[in-house]
Amino acid sequence: AQSVAQPEDQVNVAEGNPLTVKCTYSVSGNPYLFWYVQYPNRGLQFLLKYITGDNLVKGSYGFEAEFNKSQTSFHLKKPSALVSDSALYFCAVIMGGGNKLTFGTGTQLKVEL
Amino acid sequence: DAGVTQSPTHLIKTRGQQVTLRCSPKSGHDTVSWYQQALGQGPQFIFQYYEEEERQRGNFPDRFSGHQFPNYSSELNVNALLLGDSALYLCASSPGRWDTDTQYFGPGTRLTVL
Numbered sequence: 001a002q003s004v005a006q007p008e009d010q011v012n013v014a015e016g017n018p019l020t021v022k023c024t025y026s027v028s029g030n031p032y033l034f035w036y037v038q039y040p041n042r043g044l045q046f047l048l049k050y051i052t053g054d055n056l057v058k059g060s061y062g063f064e065a066e067f068n069k070s071q072t073s074f075h076l077k078k079p080s081a082l083v084s085d086s087a088l089y090f091c092a093v094i095m096g097g098g099n100k101l102t103f104g105t106g107t108q109l110k111v112e113l
Numbered sequence: 114d115a116g117v118t119q120s121p122t123h124l125i126k127t128r129g130q131q132v133t134l135r136c137s138p139k140s141g142h143d144t145v146s147w148y149q150q151a152l153g154q155g156p157q158f159i160f161q162y163y164e165e166e167e168r169q170r171g172n173f174p175d176r177f178s179g180h181q182f183p184n185y186s187s188e189l190n191v192n193a194l195l196l197g198d199s200a201l202y203l204c205a206s207s208p209g210r211w212d213t214d215t216q217y218f219g220p221g222t223r224l225t226v227l
Contacts, residue, residue: 003185042201042216043117045218046217046218049215077227090155095212098211098214099211099213100158101148101156101216103155103157104155105155106155
């Protein structure tokens with residue numbers, strides 16, 4: 001069965017520092033990978049997706065993610081974190097047969113001054 | 114351009130009751146998916162509607178049912194509510210039902226079952 005894992009429940013980073021939120025996947029075949037962000041009491045906002053092509057994907061709000069097939073990872077990154085980036089981040093995967101998203105458990109990002 | 118809208122925002126029901134949640138997709142989108150997000154967890158796929166038919170279903174009991182209307186809006190119905198049905202219910206729309214289509218989410222409906 002397809003799945004994604006987010007190994008860190010929480011990530012803390014100082015404002016201005018680079019941030020990384022980790023995601024690994026387990027699917028057979030070629031995955032389609034997504035990152036979403038959720039602010040308190042809000043729905044999910046789409047950040048970026050990897051379908052094919054360039055392994056480095058650029059998305060909204062300065063976020064980017066790197067697809068690494070050999071390590072089965074799709075880590076979310078941002079060169080310089082903002083306090084306003086503090087939120088819950090979800091990695092998700094689609095693997096064939098229609099676009100049913102399977103989500104990870106989420107990583108709480110806290111950016112401090 | 115309005116995004117995905119959902120109603121109501123919050124809902125409180127008691128065990129055994131029935132509930133209907135509503136969703137209007139983003140303009141130009143014809144596919145609607147529903148997800149359940151329990152507290153502290155990632156969203157879980159319930160089902161997807163396309164061309165007024167249920168095209169895909171997750172691991173949810175038959176108490177969960179839905180409908181899609183000709184204008185692509187959708188309803189999620191839950192019968193015989195259980196305490197465990199308390200969750201944030203998210204609707205997502207996409208311009209198609211292909212794997213590569215991005216799903217855009219609404220703000221959700223918070224259901225509390227007492």
